[in-house]
Amino acid sequence: MSTTPPHEPVPVVVLVSGTGSLLQAILDASQDPAYGVRVVAVGADRAGTLGVERAEAAGIPTFVCQVADHATREEWDAALAEAVTAYEPQLVVSAGFLKLVGPAFLARFGGRYLNSHNALLPSFPGIHGPADALAYGVKVAGATLFVVDEGVDTGAIVAQVAVPVLDDDTVETLTERIKAAERPQLVEMLGRMAREGYAVEGRRVTIGTWRSSG
Numbered sequence: 001m002s003t004t005p006p007h008e009p010v011p012v013v014v015l016v017s018g019t020g021s022l023l024q025a026i027l028d029a030s031q032d033p034a035y036g037v038r039v040v041a042v043g044a045d046r047a048g049t050l051g052v053e054r055a056e057a058a059g060i061p062t063f064v065c066q067v068a069d070h071a072t073r074e075e076w077d078a079a080l081a082e083a084v085t086a087y088e089p090q091l092v093v094s095a096g097f098l099k100l101v102g103p104a105f106l107a108r109f110g111g112r113y114l115n116s117h118n119a120l121l122p123s124f125p126g127i128h129g130p131a132d133a134l135a136y137g138v139k140v141a142g143a144t145l146f147v148v149d150e151g152v153d154t155g156a157i158v159a160q161v162a163v164p165v166l167d168d169d170t171v172e173t174l175t176e177r178i179k180a181a182e183r184p185q186l187v188e189m190l191g192r193m194a195r196e197g198y199a200v201e202g203r204r205v206t207i208g209t210w211r212s213s214g
């Protein structure tokens with residue numbers, strides 16, 4: 001039995017805004033070449049994030065692209081697209097990246113840009129998923145991995161994972177329970193998409209297109 005991966009690891013840029021625990025899970029998995037993913041750079045929309053520190057600790061190139069450093073949101077969007085393109089990724093992953101990207105970014109990376117969101121879409125889009133779920137009183141929360149489009153958390157869904165909402169949950173406890181399920185989902189699905197290929201047809205995402213086409 002061969003242990004050689006069938007393909008070179010797929011180059012991936014990860015975008016972060018905060019703690020970077022999802023990023024760390026990807027970095028840990030990508031230590032194994034058989035995982036099929038090589039993180040070639042980590043980008044952030046703000047300075048001083050723990051996510052960027054984690055990348056630096058792993059010896060991975062980083063960049064910061066802040067809206068405030070650009071005259072318009074459109075210029076920021078184009079600059080972000082340029083910064084990511086410089087690393088020639090096949091896939092881009094938002095892992096807690098709290099900025100909406102626009103037309104310039106999606107012209108380059110549409111269909112190849114994944115986001116992990118901490119709610120069961122289409123419920124609770126935006127940046128307060130766990131708080132909104134708790135306030136609504138749902139009994140099941142979770143995380144959604146999707147292919148980003150021009151809307152806000154409206155892209156085609158790759159995978160979802162559910163967790164219970166407990167009677168004594170706070171925003172913090174629910175957020176952490178979701179993340180504990182979100183990390184393995186992201187690691188598993190990103191690896192499968194890189195190794196096996198995927199197709200997006202309308203709202204349907206299918207994994208395994210390379211395998212089925214040989």
Ligand SMILES: Nc1nc2c(c(=O)[nH]1)N[C@@H](CN(C=O)c1ccc(C(=O)N[C@@H](CCC(=O)O)C(=O)O)cc1)CN2
Nearest residue numbers: 094098099100101115117126127149150151152153154
């Ligand atoms: N065009 C898209 N870009 C991104 C999406 C998306 O669905 N479409 N998902 C995000 C991540 N995300 C939730 O998963 C998300 C991020 C940011 C926002 C948002 O409203 N951001 C505001 C700023 C909020 C703030 O910093 O306080 C903004 O961009 O101006 C909503 C959802 C990745 N990008």
Ligand SMILES: NCC(=O)N[C@@H]1O[C@H](COP(=O)([O-])[O-])[C@@H](O)[C@H]1O
Nearest residue numbers: 018019020021022096116117118126
């Ligand atoms: N809508 C975007 C959003 O809220 N993203 C969420 O930020 C967290 C990042 O955690 P991390 O910084 O520990 O990886 C994750 O739960 C992710 O779903």
